[in-house]
Amino acid sequence: xxxxxxxxxxxxSCPQPVVLTKKALEDNARVTTVVDNETxxxxxxxxxxxxxxxxxxxxxxxxxxxxxxxxGTDFNKDQDFAASCQTGTAPSGPFxxxxxxxxxxxxxxxxxxxxxxxxxxxxxxQAKKPDVMILYNTGVKLTVQGSDVLxxxxxxxxxxxxxxxxxxxxNYFEIKDKLAVGIVSNMYDIVETMSSAGRLLAP
Amino acid sequence: xxxxKTYAVVLFKAVxxxxxxEKILKQEGLPHKxxxxxxxxxxxxxxxxxxxxxxxxxxxxxxxxxxxxxxxxTLDH
Numbered sequence: 001x002x003x004x005x006x007x008x009x010x011x012x013s014c015p016q017p018v019v020l021t022k023k024a025l026e027d028n029a030r031v032t033t034v035v036d037n038e039t040x041x042x043x044x045x046x047x048x049x050x051x052x053x054x055x056x057x058x059x060x061x062x063x064x065x066x067x068x069x070x071x072g073t074d075f076n077k078d079q080d081f082a083a084s085c086q087t088g089t090a091p092s093g094p095f096x097x098x099x100x101x102x103x104x105x106x107x108x109x110x111x112x113x114x115x116x117x118x119x120x121x122x123x124x125x126q127a128k129k130p131d132v133m134i135l136y137n138t139g140v141k142l143t144v145q146g147s148d149v150l151x152x153x154x155x156x157x158x159x160x161x162x163x164x165x166x167x168x169x170x171n172y173f174e175i176k177d178k179l180a181v182g183i184v185s186n187m188y189d190i191v192e193t194m195s196s197a198g199r200l201l202a203p
Numbered sequence: 204x205x206x207x208k209t210y211a212v213v214l215f216k217a218v219x220x221x222x223x224x225e226k227i228l229k230q231e232g233l234p235h236k237x238x239x240x241x242x243x244x245x246x247x248x249x250x251x252x253x254x255x256x257x258x259x260x261x262x263x264x265x266x267x268x269x270x271x272x273x274x275x276x277t278l279d280h
Contacts, residue, residue: 114218114250118239148237 008038008148015083018043026077041065043083050081093198094131099139104203117148119203124152129161131195136166144178153181212251214273221250224270226276244276
């Protein structure tokens, strides 16, 4: 009986356990991979399944598993496999959208004004809404009375989206008294929010 | 939000028509909203004007002979 190759993948981050297991399977008919989290377990199991190998899992205490893999006859090492690492590497921190202008993109301001309206309306309709929306420079004009996207911004605010509006900018355009949605914010909050963002998006 | 209201959208051949129509509706004081064309509707133009269906006649009258309308479609939700 051929030797069993042991891969100790404990403490390794995704997709390392999968990469090492696949490499080991190329040279060994029997591989045992030791992992210490469920993401790695699932990924290695999927890998073995996709390559037509027999798999048995042996739990070894808290979140530690020994995965015994026996290579099948139709093993094809050139097959691709993508590990799914979301669980391990999901961005931590809020999803932030920074609206820097009252238009979207450069080129035509008239078109840009149409696009930003469409953008905000669409964001408001998404299932996955931002945690925070920051508006500065001419972007603050979207938050005052008469703005065409007020309804969308108000809806998002009522659904828990924090809307930060640059106070300096409202002041500069002399529209502070017309603010209709969001809270007046400052550079400290804006920098802190942007720095801690898991994802920062600017249209 | 606003589940009871029924909306319809006016579709145009091009973005410029939608902008022209928006200006007219603003002048006329008819409530409307420029939105991206809903996915389920196909059109050449990426934006359309949404309005509450109960003012459809006024919308149509305001745009008559001023802006060419491609279609008016009632939204389901």
